């Protein structure tokens with residue numbers, strides 16, 4: 637529509653000044669939306685760089701506690717801790733997961749001791765502990781669903797005993813959320829939250845993470861496709877999310893992030909539950925690699941990716957950029 641030579645609607649009017657752009661912003665990112673993933677290794681005073689994730693490190697527990705302090709200083713609500721074990725600590729059945737004094741449990745205790753109010757999230761899955769890098773135990777050439785669940789239940793209880801606030805099953809076994817909920821309840825952990833990796837795809841974007849936790853070099857040609865989802869599907873993701881919610885999940889993760897915004901949007905619209913996007917290691921690596929080449933602006937592309945998550949319906953985002961984003965948000 638136009639009146640003579642003039643457009644009757646000028647969309648640009650609202651965009652002309654900063655104050656009106658602020659007034660009409662449909663979504664707003666705050667530090668309350670951020671979860672900061674961190675990696676922990678054995679040792680003392682170690683910050684070991686991860687080659688495929690520039691700016692990310694494997695920290696010894698003392699250094700991890702310092703990083704947790706940074707998170708608190710930046711008002712980031714929660715961190716996710718992932719253990720990176722030496723191959724000598726791994727075996728076929730991932731038995732290291734069942735030691736209540738293992739690296740991840742000690743790390744959780746140390747962080748909880750120092751910062752009791754900081755939320756701590758721990759994965760439940762066997763991949764950091766198995767020498768083959770699969771998320772469960774292998775029987776007859778397949779990751780065995782039900783036997784794996786028994787182990788995951790014990791792993792979840794040990795991590796909750798250590799002080800973990802949120803248990804995040806990332807293994808994609810069928811029925812594990814219900815079993816873990818029951819195991820946690822029986823162990824007196826009724827108030828430990830389950831944030832399930834409900835829609836988790838068999839993705840190439842996890843590559844740098846597997847380097848970070850020193851896992852997945854011998855996954856085999858089909859990788860994790862017998863338990864993680866086919867990137868072709870989104871109805872199946874709704875089915876997965878529905879099941880996890882029925883089994884007692886309190887929050888659901890959609891993962892990876894940027895390539896799966898449609899799935900995130902459907903999840904939020906169809907279920908109306910807390911939906912967490914995971915901007916995974918490969919997404920972080922892509923932005924950094926381009927930025928380091930001077931091909932894109934790191935801060936702007938990072939903040940734009942966050943706007944995309946919020947627009948799609950994310951209630952929070954797990955992102956390796958969390959401290960940089962929080963710093964920018966605080967400086968506004």
Ligand SMILES: NCc1[nH]cc(CCC(=O)O)c1CC(=O)O
Nearest residue numbers: 761763806841842845916917918
């Ligand atoms: N099950 C473990 C797990 N938990 C989080 C990630 C990936 C996170 C990232 O890439 O940043 C993975 C890798 C995988 O499933 O192979």
Ligand SMILES: [Mg+2]
Nearest residue numbers: 808809810876
């Ligand atoms: Mg499932």
